[in-house]
Amino acid sequence: MGESRLAVDIGGTFTDLVLETPSGTHEMKLLTTPEAPERAVLEGARAILAAAGCAPGDIALVVHGTTLATNALIERKGAPTALLTTEGFRDSVEMAYEHRFEQYDLSMQRPEPLVPRDLRLGVPERIAADGSVLLPLDEDALRATARTLRARGIGAVAVCFLHSFTNPAHERRAGAILAEEMPDAAITLSCEVAPEIREYERASTTIANAYVLPLMGRYLAALEAGLKDAGMGCPLLLMMSSGGVTTVDTAKRFPVRLVESGPAGGAILAQAVAAENGLDAVLAFDMGGTTAKLTLIDALEFQRSRSFEVARAYRFIQGSGLPVRIPVIELVEIGAGGGSIARVDALGRILVGPDSAGSVPGPACYGRGGTQPTVTDADAALGRLDPSRFAGGSIGLDVARAEAAVGSAIAGMAPRQGAVGIAEIVDETMANAARVHAVENGKDTAGRAMIAFGGAAPLHAARLAAKLGIAKVVVPVGAGVGSAHGFLRAPIAYEVVRSRHMRLDGFDAAMLNALFAEMRAEAEAVVRMGAPEATLTETRTGFMRYRGQGHEIAVALPARALTVDDAATLRAGFEAAYTALFGRVIPRLEVEAMTFALSLSAARALPSRAADPPPRAAPAAAGTRDVTDPATGATEPAAVHERTALAPGMALPGPALIVEDGTTTVVPRGMRARINALHQIVLETSA
DSSP, rough: OOOOEEEEEEEEEEEEEEEEEEEEEEEEEEEETTTHHHHHHHHHHHHHHHHTTGGGGGEEEEEEEEHHHHHHHHHHOOOEEEEETTTTTTTTTHHHHHSSTTTTOOOOOOOOOOSSSEEEEEEEEEEOSSOOOOEEEOOOHHHHHHHHHHHHOOOEEEETTTTTTTTHHHHHHHHHHHHOOOOSSSEEEHHHOOSSOOOOHHHHHHHHHHHHHHHHHHHHHHHHHHHHTTTOOOOOOEEESOOOOOEEEHHHHHHHGTTTTHHHHHHHHHHHHHHOOOOOEEEEEEOOOOOOOEEEETTTTEEEEHHHHOOOTTTOOOTTTTEEOOOOEEEESOOOOOEEEEEEEEEEEEEEEEEEEEETTTOOOGGGSSSSSSSSHHHHTTOOOOTTGGGGTTOOOOOHHHHHHHHHHSTTTHHHHHHHHHHHHHHHHHHHHHHHHHHHOOSSSTOOEEESSSSSSSHHHHHHHHHHHHEEEEEETTGGHHHHHHHHHHHEEEEEEEEEEEEEEOOOOHHHHHHHHHHHHHHHHHHHHTTTOEEEEEEEEEEEEEEEEEEEEEEOSSSSSSOTTHHHHHHHHHHHHHHHSSSSOOOOOEEEEEEEEEEEEOOOOOOOOOOOOOOOOOOOOSSSEEETTTTTTOEEEEEEEEEGGOOTTTTSSEEEEEEEESSEEOOTTEEEEEEOTSSSSSEEEEO
């Protein structure tokens, strides 16, 4: 086995590959094949190995992230799934939160559950909130139900009994019976996938996991077999939404944890770039072909969350999607990518997204049958893109088609004017999402630095930064395939969660120590499969609230044996976290913890800050291209520079375009670009 590593990121439009060898790094971007996602992976792997002169047997590790689970949930293309729950509670997933996420829309429709009502079946059993058995599991009734489901050809079953997070005995016995009666079905137990309080989210997560489990199992098996047939018999690791990678066996059991794998890889890259540049407050900006993702990083730490909402169906409003309780890096994701479609509404306003042209048929300028204008078409019409260099030259852009599509959809404007409108709308949409996300987390965007990656981000980063009061933008090496680069930096990690209600005035250190020991053993069993000899880093979190409140906030806990004196430690941590979010504490109110999480990862040191290189003269431009600046509407020649021709210490003023295979960095008038010691592009507002 060699020393090379391959990372693959499947997005909605492009499949990105990064090959890291002892002699250098190679990148490739090709269109995703949605009908058979593994085909683009295997074709791209063969092509990038050939281009690098690397033998398949030289690959020591493949790290993979995919949108397949996400797309299956969004497009409702998972397996026929049944839900078995405590008798009398089968409608909890349809009742959801019992509120309207859009109060004034009389025709508002809630998202349909993944499991229709006739496949949501009650089982006689009941566990109390304290874990005691109120009604024993009726095994005969369960077997009869299982035989009925088998006769109907059900391929996946989600089991979510009431209060199984305190006592999983009934669920585990039900799982064993289902395995006997339905040996070909995929079984998901809530006590394994989401053992924590809140019935609706727990059931929704369990159903989502069961729904995509057969599909992901087949895909991962086909990918493993394809890689082995291609001569890559190395381990395959999967990127998770939490920012860690895990084994393929774990991914097959809990595919719902892969839902935000791509954006998590990008956040890992941004964290490393922030460390290399000595940046304490960062906005990571990832704009691909289908969506844009924005993540806050402070003091080299992510915002983290225990919940995420998939497939928001109503203008991306919270509450209109399917909630899943999984560890995620907190981010905001909106339908604003290169493939996002632009149109004019009944009031004559330009709208962009959230729907995307994807890879099939793609933007109009791809010449693959697309006729509606997209953000990529607008960028082409503005002169930002080199038609012969897009995606490394694998896709020739037809600028005339782009202009025609923009001109036909944005009536009454010249193509460049319409393109300015599209670019401004999508940039303002992203800026507004960033502002709201920052405010919701008690932070601001002004004064931060931006790290821009993804195929479309460097095209829009400077304008977005101006809207957000950001004066510095860093475009890392390989920005066009940034998430795949992040995969290779991610640690092997796993997170375990348990719900245990505990008031701080009744703090039980022994119970918590026993709980964390159990969680550590479960997490370590997973991590050691991929990192048997690594030093492990443990992080603990408590989700706490004032007694009587409806939701908790995350509080960092010490990763050591706790004592009775730590009740004060937990209270102090809670009050600091509460003040950061709400600006105050509430006196004389008792604090309680509801859920505890333990994350275990192979130790990974962040890079140190790189020294600034001495200044040196930049080479002459390779040419010029007329580019329209959406900020002013003015069209003027921009100097075109090949990124590979720029060395550390060089600087150049805007307007300019820095061109590479995976993307193009736009340097507008009023900004200058310099190349730092790590060959990263740093855009700064001119003095």
